[in-house]
Amino acid sequence: MKTVLTNCVVVDCTGNPPMKGMSITIEDDRITELRTGESTSSTGDAERVLDLEGGYVLPGLWDVHAHLGDLIPDPKFLLETESPIDYAIRAGRNAMDALRAGFTGIRVVGEDHYADFAWKRAFDAGVFVGPRIFACGRALSITGGHGHGTLGAVEVDGPYEMRKAVREQLKHGADQIKLMVTGGVMTAGEGMDESQFLMDEIEAACEAAHQKGKRVCVHAWGAAGVKAAIRGGVDTVEHGLLDDEAVEMMVKNGVFYVPTLNGTQDEEQILGSGLPDFMVEKALGSAKAHLEGFRKALKAGVKIACGADTSTVAHYTLSEIEHLTKAGMTEMETLVAATRTSADLCGVVNQLGTIEKGKLADLIVLSANPLENISNVRKVKIVFKGGNLVDISPQEGLGDFWELFY
């Protein structure tokens, strides 16, 4: 199939300024040409020519901190009462809704029942049309540590158990390994600053994962835990109450940062969320340090990617994109975080994450300029994944995710 998109503004997310009056040729799953103006030679034999009427073409968006089956809060207690199959169906619906909103890439960082691997296989094979999934399988925590009892977290103690648990995820097809190295918001009886995994455990995880060419990402709030994780060899840090030394270490070691800002910065959402008081207190209590650490990382040039850490993926990742700008990124920096840097974090930036000749054609078309107002990322008109046009029209009879599950 050959498609030509004409009359568009290309925001390629390589760092180039936007290019007006462009045409893009897509052949099968790849971008084969980018040119100024319309070219009759390229539209002549195209099966599909779409006049984008001055629309803005960007690479598909990414959420690199997702939990597809999770519900925060969970007023119907579904996570306690439903079957693994019910859970898996919701996870898939969440992912497919995200694709329709423009999210063509999702990294799943802790999922129960290996549902992430199943959906990845289903989407890759074309059983359903969904985003590209990069999956960690079950997250690993210490016994009684952060996230235990949720999202299938495996409780692991000592380097031997760690090697076994990491290899278990790799056996099932993990693209990355997820460790919980400090306390966090959602688990009772622990502080955000509390370090959990010990150095020999972190090192064992990194050694076993890196041996297979896979990266390790860590849930880490307290700066001491962040630094321990980096010393242990991890590749990406999630959340983070970063201090100067942590930022310096991230720059020096090329460690990625996924701040998940909406988890502490969206006060209105947090207060109205129905979460228990202890979670609200922890989230809002760390808001200032979180924002300050983010700004330090931004200033120092840490590689920052975009992840929302809550469901639905579409709703909260669009909100995360707005928070990144509100917290100090330019609109262009925000778009690069949500595209190129996120693809880079997943190890696929040579194929995805920007609009360049030869890359896979994962693209979105917006009806308004996101560089003027970042909220224009919500104005998605067209989504392509791998050169295929995704049906984003409202489906009659399809229930609303919020009404179904919240």
Ligand SMILES: [Zn+2]
């Ligand atoms: Zn998370």
